Every structure is written in structure tokens, then in C-alpha cells.
Amino acid sequence: MTRSTWRAWQAATVDDLTPHTGGGTACELVGRSRATHHRQTHPKPKVFGPHPKPKHPAELSAAEREQILAVLNSDDYANSSVAQVWACELDEGRYWCSQRTMYRILAAAGQGGERRRQATHPPRAIPELVAEAPNVVWSWDITKLAGPARGIWYHAYVVLDIFSRYALGWRVEAVEDGRLATDLIADIIATQGTPPGWLHADGGAAMTSKPLSSLLADLDITRSHTRPRTSNDNPYSEAQFKTMKYTPDYPARFDSIGHARAWMEEFMTWYNHEHRHSRIGLHTPASVHYGTAHDIRAARQATLDAAWLAHPERFNRRPTPPRLPERVTINDPAKRLPEPETQKA
Known part of the structure; x- marks a missing residue:
């Protein structure tokens, strides 16, 4: 009997015994957790997506938000900041909301950005x-x-x-x-x-x-x-x-x-x-710069070959000295990520 079959049998047996012995006793006789039985026989309805946020009693209505946005966009306040609009309206005996709420209303309407032209700088080219x-x-x-x-x-x-x-x-x-x-x-x-x-x-x-x-x-x-x-x-x-x-x-x-x-x-x-230097085959910079490193590497190889022939059991394969650099880069162009293809109209 599989685990799922066993659980189904337990649930059915508890349901059959409950009218005669009570739910708690029936679960005890069968060896089933009372909480588990209750949870599985009375499942909560599934709610897909986020739970709806309860509306705050002080929240502005849609009509009030539209009215505040109209005030902010009026010709009288075309060159005024939110703080100035709030103060001017307050001086006229009208209180709409806090300054922070005005900013939120403007942001929701996509009007919360900088109105002045901002200096932009193109991205610096990557040196390669x-x-x-x-x-x-x-x-x-x-x-x-x-x-x-x-x-x-x-x-x-x-x-x-x-x-x-x-x-x-x-x-x-x-x-x-x-x-x-x-x-x-x-x-x-x-x-x-x-x-x-x-x-x-x-x-x-x-x-x-x-x-x-x-x-x-x-x-x-x-x-x-x-x-x-x-x-x-x-x-x-x-x-x-x-x-x-x-x-x-x-x-x-x-x-x-x-x-x-x-x-x-x-x-x-x-x-x-x-x-x-570890990155130039453990040669000196002067040796690599003036071209003597190849002869030194050949001499190293001869020494390693002699050691290999004398005691081959000490090596898994023929030993070789570290390689000399062949190509040195700064931001290797070969590793550059491909640019995304632009869609043709």
C-alpha cells in the first residue's frame, strides 16, 4: 500500500467512525492527526495572486486625485514647485492633501521627473x-x-x-x-x-x-x-x-x-x-623583452627531459616548463559580447 493510499484509507475510516465515537477518538484509533484530518477535509479556498489590500479610510478617491492633478497642471502653477502649489492653495483657504501625496499623484501620472534638460554623457569606449x-x-x-x-x-x-x-x-x-x-x-x-x-x-x-x-x-x-x-x-x-x-x-x-x-x-x-614573473612563464621581464626567454625555456626543457629519463616513475607524463606569452590583452576583443541584433522595420 502506497503512502497516498494509506492516507486516503485513514481519512475514510475516520469519517466512518466519527458518528459513533466522535472525531477526536476516531483519529486516535486510526493513528491520524486530528489537525491534519481537519485541514484536509476542510481546505481553505485558494487565492491566486496577491491578496487585495484593504482600503485605508483616509485614502483619496479617484475623483479627488484627478482634481488635485488638475490643480497641479493648471496654468497658474505651470512654473511652480509642489511646495509652492501647496502653500498658495493653503493661502487661498484650500487644503487638498499633503505635499508628499501630491508627489505621489504626479508620479502615478508619470509627471514626477526632472522638468529641466539634464546633461547626459555617452558611455566611455572600452579600451581593447x-x-x-x-x-x-x-x-x-x-x-x-x-x-x-x-x-x-x-x-x-x-x-x-x-x-x-x-x-x-x-x-x-x-x-x-x-x-x-x-x-x-x-x-x-x-x-x-x-x-x-x-x-x-x-x-x-x-x-x-x-x-x-x-x-x-x-x-x-x-x-x-x-x-x-x-x-x-x-x-x-x-x-x-x-x-x-x-x-x-x-x-x-x-x-x-x-x-x-x-x-x-x-x-x-x-x-x-x-x-x-608568474604570468610570463616564470621568466624575468628583461629576458622576455629582449628575446632570451626562448633559449632559457629550451634549457629548462632539456633539464626536465634528463630528470624524466632518469626517473620516469616520478612523472605522469613528460614534464614541460611554463609557456611563454603569445598574446597579451587589455579587455580582450575576442571575449567581447556580441551586440544585440536590431530588428529591421
């Missing part, structure tokens, strides 16, 4: 950059370094190649200035011997300054900027700054600008030539 080799896309930013006293800050300018993560150049200054940034970019281009295709940065004053804009225009370098309040649009510079500031010997405060420059010199040397 792709680098398949060094010196294609450079990213740069400025970060603050705490000085010897509260309120004193130094500014570290750092330019990075996003493909190799190589710090192409840097400087520490007491101010954030477009001319200083321009000089830094020009010196890096002279050192590298070639300008990049793209220079990516945020929308700060130094990044959008006229001296830098003129330099980039003269060298035919395309500018790219992040969207406001979107740090993920400049991920490589942000990640490099985090690596720098999470270094164990990073000072809580620098004693002087000379101290900051000396520390940065030591850190950048380590970062470019000793730091094995």
Missing part, C-alpha cells in the same frame, strides 16, 4: 588592446609614495611593456606633471629605438596633458585611456605597483626623495632582471 610582441603596447601610471611626514608625498612614474612586463623607465618626483611624464616617455623611446603602437594610461591630468599629447601625435603613437573608476582597464600597471608595495622591504615612509629614488633603483633592477 592586443600585444603579440614587445614594444607594441606600453602602459604607464603614477603612484604615490609616503614621505617623511604626514601630507608629504612623492610621485613614482613607471612605464611598463604589457607583453614582457618589463619596466621600461621610471622616475620619482615631488609633483605630478605632464612635462615630466613627456620627458620620461621621450627618453624611453630613445633608449628602445622605436616608439610603441599604443600608449595606455588612465585619465589623469599628466596622462592627458598637452605636452604629452603633442609628443604622441608627432610620433604617431595612439593614445588609450581607461574608463573612469575602472582599475581593471589598466591591470598591468596596477599589478606592478602592488608587487612593489607588497615587497617585504617596502618602507612605510621614505626619509627623502633621494631615499625614494635609491629604493626604486634597487627594486626596479630586481624586478626586471631577477624577479621570475
Whole structure:
């Protein structure tokens, strides 16, 4: 006997015994809950949808709401706010409702918006950059370094190649200035011997300054900027700054600008030539930038092959070193969501 059949038998037996023993005794004899039996034999009617809200005794009638809306839309109050309409009507000896209710009536009629024209800004374009080799896309930013006293800050300018993560150049200054940034970019281009295709940065004053804009225009370098309040649009510079500031010997405060420059010199040397970067196959940025990483990876593979041949039981398959980057992106265009198709008229 199934559970549903058993419950049906219990209900029928209780109904048969009730005239002779009473409902409570019948349920006890059968082993059925009295509350369950009552609930199933006297079900409440089902109400579909939300329960109707009882009308409040102070609620305005439809006619009163229409009358108030007509007052608000009258020519006399075409240029008046709700508060002014309420006050003027009160001065005339007429009280319609509270100011808040007037706002509700206007909102229900679709008239609660701003009447003045509001300035609108088109959405910022998403920067989409792709680098398949060094010196294609450079990213740069400025970060603050705490000085010897509260309120004193130094500014570290750092330019990075996003493909190799190589710090192409840097400087520490007491101010954030477009001319200083321009000089830094020009010196890096002279050192590298070639300008990049793209220079990516945020929308700060130094990044959008006229001296830098003129330099980039003269060298035919395309500018790219992040969207406001979107740090993920400049991920490589942000990640490099985090690596720098999470270094164990990073000072809580620098004693002087000379101290900051000396520390940065030591850190950048380590970062470019000793730091094995996890996102570039655990090679140093300098090795990837100047093309020696492929030979180093081949040597790593030879060492792993020798270990594999000596002890194959220690490996599930032939070990290989981490791969080198082939394609580095900022907001990868290949992952862009397709735009919705517009319906043809």
C-alpha cells in the first residue's frame, strides 16, 4: 500500500467512525492527526495572486486625485514647485492633501521627473588592446609614495611593456606633471629605438596633458585611456605597483626623495632582471623583452627531459616548463559580447 493510499484509507475510516465515537477518538484509533484530518477535509479556498489590500479610510478617491492633478497642471502653477502649489492653495483657504501625496499623484501620472534638460554623457569606449610582441603596447601610471611626514608625498612614474612586463623607465618626483611624464616617455623611446603602437594610461591630468599629447601625435603613437573608476582597464600597471608595495622591504615612509629614488633603483633592477614573473612563464621581464626567454625555456626543457629519463616513475607524463606569452590583452576583443541584433522595420 502506497503512502497516498494509506492516507486516503485513514481519512475514510475516520469519517466512518466519527458518528459513533466522535472525531477526536476516531483519529486516535486510526493513528491520524486530528489537525491534519481537519485541514484536509476542510481546505481553505485558494487565492491566486496577491491578496487585495484593504482600503485605508483616509485614502483619496479617484475623483479627488484627478482634481488635485488638475490643480497641479493648471496654468497658474505651470512654473511652480509642489511646495509652492501647496502653500498658495493653503493661502487661498484650500487644503487638498499633503505635499508628499501630491508627489505621489504626479508620479502615478508619470509627471514626477526632472522638468529641466539634464546633461547626459555617452558611455566611455572600452579600451581593447592586443600585444603579440614587445614594444607594441606600453602602459604607464603614477603612484604615490609616503614621505617623511604626514601630507608629504612623492610621485613614482613607471612605464611598463604589457607583453614582457618589463619596466621600461621610471622616475620619482615631488609633483605630478605632464612635462615630466613627456620627458620620461621621450627618453624611453630613445633608449628602445622605436616608439610603441599604443600608449595606455588612465585619465589623469599628466596622462592627458598637452605636452604629452603633442609628443604622441608627432610620433604617431595612439593614445588609450581607461574608463573612469575602472582599475581593471589598466591591470598591468596596477599589478606592478602592488608587487612593489607588497615587497617585504617596502618602507612605510621614505626619509627623502633621494631615499625614494635609491629604493626604486634597487627594486626596479630586481624586478626586471631577477624577479621570475608568474604570468610570463616564470621568466624575468628583461629576458622576455629582449628575446632570451626562448633559449632559457629550451634549457629548462632539456633539464626536465634528463630528470624524466632518469626517473620516469616520478612523472605522469613528460614534464614541460611554463609557456611563454603569445598574446597579451587589455579587455580582450575576442571575449567581447556580441551586440544585440536590431530588428529591421
